[in-house]
Amino acid sequence: MVGKKRIPSPDQLRDYNYAVAGHAGTLCDADGELFIKPCTQTEIDFYQEVETKGYRDFAEIMPLYMGELQLSSTDDVPLQDALMGVISGDGDFKTTKEQIAATIAEAVDQTTWVPTQGKKIKTDKSVVLENASYGYKKANILDVKLGVRLWADDAPAEKKTRFDTISSQTTHGKLGFRISGMRVYQGSEDESTLDEEGYKIYDKDFGRLSVNNDNVVDAFRKFIFNKAAGVHTALGRAVCSAFVRDLQRIEEVLTSHETRMYSSSLLFIFEGDGAALDAAIEKNNEIMDRQSAESYTCPPVSRTNMSLDSRMDSGIALEPEDDYDYEDNDEDDDELRLPQIYTLKLIDFAHANFTPNQGPDENVLLGVRSLLRIFKEMAGEDD
Structure with missing residues (x-):
């Protein structure tokens, strides 16, 4: 199992958070397994509706929802200062996952979010999510914002105009x-x-100013294929094939539900250290083979063939099968835990709702299908 990762300070989190969760001010617990993300009531409602109505397929393509954290509205202090008892502001994150869960359970103060009409959101509400980038040695992270139309119905005219300009350009x-x-x-x-950690950072201007319809595939290649980090062509293609399978699943789920989501994103993550990626795949295969030999219920993975260093090898975890309960096997946890290889999640639901009788969200599905074509091309499936 990958060792405990260093947790950045709140300032560092804000610096790179655009590529992790898309929101400034997101904080982590001590182990880095959880995110505490300031949000609107609409986002909390969306997560809760998925949970309470049993939309299991939809929940599978979202970050794992752990609960909500609501601070007293009478304390009139910034969220980060109010969380000092939970997470220290100097970057020394002391709180455990269990303590955060207890804090969430004890948070009973209710407040009403008021639309900000384009101004900076001020909220005492936070959603607590599983950190999708936890457990990687060197996580490559890509945030892709979905949709042609980026504004919700209640957006002010100025915001609609500004977002339409961004879309058209x-x-x-x-x-x-x-x-x-x-x-x-x-x-x-x-x-x-x-x-300082050896990453090349592409900020929001990269997608706005440098990437266009003609060079967009090359931009994605920069994310996947990287000889300097040991992610050679065969390994990169295997990663692309894994993302293709998950994109197909996301397309299937979004087609089967009636929603409207504006400015939501897809978060792509994979192990960016080629040697660690290759080792993770090998360990994944060993665990699967051992579980199969011992007639255990297989962890949520399936097999696919891929070429690595001129040999055939079993590949990346793709489709969920039967659940494996790690809670009942604590003593074997290090041996049985599958290493992190890749992750794809739908994120950001500040402007998301289920909309019965309005059909699937074709605005978002256009982006998903475009991404599916691009990753198929990079995987060599169109050769």
């Missing part, structure tokens, strides 16, 4: 998505362009 207009930000381990041969 970027890949949103034709492809239904835009690269919102990404970070790539060893993503440049020029070390001066890398941050």
